[in-house]
Amino acid sequence: MISTVLDELTEQLPAGVVVVDPEILDSYRRDRADLVAAGTPGALMRPTSTAEVATSMRWASHHGVTVVARGAGSGLSGGANAIDGCLMISLERMRRVREIAVSDQLAVVEAGVINADLGRAVAKHGLLYPPDPGSFEISTIGGNLATNAGGMRCVKYGVTRTSTLGLEVVLADGRVLHTGGRSIKNVAGLDLTQLFVGSEGTLGIITAATLRLQPAPTTPPATFVATFPTLASAGAALAAITASGASASVLEFMDHATINAVEDHQRMDLDRNAAALVLGQADATDGPTHVAVMAECCNQAGADFVAHTQDPTEADLMMAARRPGGSPASPPWPKGHRSSRMWRSRVHGSRKCCWQSKRLARRQACGSPPSAMPGTATSTRSLCCRTSSHPTANSRWQRPTRSVPPPSRWVARSPESMELVPSRGNGLRISWTKPHSRYMRTLKQRWTRSTC
Ligand SMILES: Cc1cc2nc3c(=O)[nH]c(=O)nc-3n(C[C@H](O)[C@H](O)[C@H](O)COP(=O)(O)OP(=O)(O)OC[C@H]3O[C@@H](n4cnc5c(N)ncnc54)[C@H](O)[C@@H]3O)c2cc1C
DSSP states (O other), rough: HHHHHHHHHHHHHHHTEEEOOOHHHHHTEEEEEEETOOOOOOOEOOOOSHHHHHHHHHHHHHTTTTTEEOOOOOOOOSSOOOOOOOEEEEEEGGOOOEETTTTTTEEEEEEEEHHHHHHHHHHHEEEEOOOOTTTTOOHHHHHHHTTTTTOHHHHHHHGGGEEEEEEEETTTTEEEEEEEEESSSSSSSSHHHHHHHHOSSSSSEEEEEEEOOOESSSEEEEEEEEESSSSHHHHHHHHHHHHTTOOOOOEEEEEHHHHHHHHSSSSOOOTTTOOOOEEEEEEEHHHHHHHHHHHHHHHHOOOOOOEOOOOOHHHHHHHHTTTTTOOOOOOOOOTTOHHHHHHHHHHHHHHOHEEEEEEHHHHHTOOOSSSSOOSSSSHHHHHHHGGGEEEEEESSSOOOOOOOOOSSSSESSSOOOOOOOOEEETTTEEEESSOOOOSSHHHHHHEEEEEE
């Protein structure tokens, strides 16, 4: 039993690092794979340094205790689920960005750094950390590395592996291993970095990583969306886009079942009858040209609806079908760019009031893991030990008010008039003639911008 030898570990670590409170342990039992069985950890360890991880791995190895690594628990395969009696090592408190080297275009970060936080940190230097899994606002870099997470931008920039230069890993016996380096041309010897990426915590605990950055795009991406009456026509469009040489930074495909699952989850007025939906972006300076080519490919392939835009607000509406949480961190657009103010204010606004930040802050304050997405069965369960002190924890997830600034006004030309008008709290209130009209119906109308 882990409890008989736990005192030995507790004595070697600062107070509070080892947790045995059954209610807290319960909230760390599982990730977001609801259908995968989860055990109960014997203890939870929340280290703040690589040395503390090494101490616990030495202890676990000596006593034959099973270890499960955990980032934010946003995984969808049960990889972070507890095994009965295990030591759960949650890296959530190791969230230091150790270095951002602008001239080398790299960052050295600890495993518990949240993906979106890294994105925002490097954006200040005009740089981009490309991997952007849908869970970018909640998942950790350690978890992204351990699962080799992809994301919407992987069509252009590759998956997490592509952006990984080196790792700091604690092995099962407590030794600390450094793999890779800081340069792209790091060719001598076996590529242990690539071995650890995607190994789901089975080979060691990743405590830090050296990550490759890219110059950030200087203009907002151009975006298109298209729906198709058949899967074959959507497939033909994607093949034509690839063959056209147009450079997509995002190219996402949703089939009929997925469209309807998203629509069930949050009503956006997606076309429930469409056989497929394709979303794309191009983030190069000549992005609009690339998007125009991609949109034309969709038209030629038989799409029954195609729309494209360069406006970030419209783009967010389109992309919301794939990423309900909002856009990943992007750089503030250059001064004078027409989207500059809007974008800065949205990033700032979303940090201030978005639901993830609020709930994360609350969960961290009460010692719960920053894992599960609000409003889901998983999160409600994992919050169970704290719900009494947080009356909203069990309530349905409410989408946040969009935090775009309100100076302009959108007017639909169609008689089925729709308006986005300024509302209190620096958001936009949507005024609809039809109660559930949110997405396609809106986009199908031609919007014009007036400055009234
Ligand atoms: C809404 C939503 C959207 C998502 N979208 C995507 C997507 O677009 N692309 C995608 O690939 N995935 C996606 N995922 C899945 C998930 O978010 C990713 O797999 C993510 O990388 C997991 O990170 P995490 O910090 O939550 O790790 P966890 O879920 O805590 O752990 C995942 C695995 O990594 C191991 N692990 C965690 N940290 C470490 C570490 N420091 N060292 C060693 N092993 C470790 C765990 O043991 C486990 O096996 C999505 C999930 C959700 C909920």
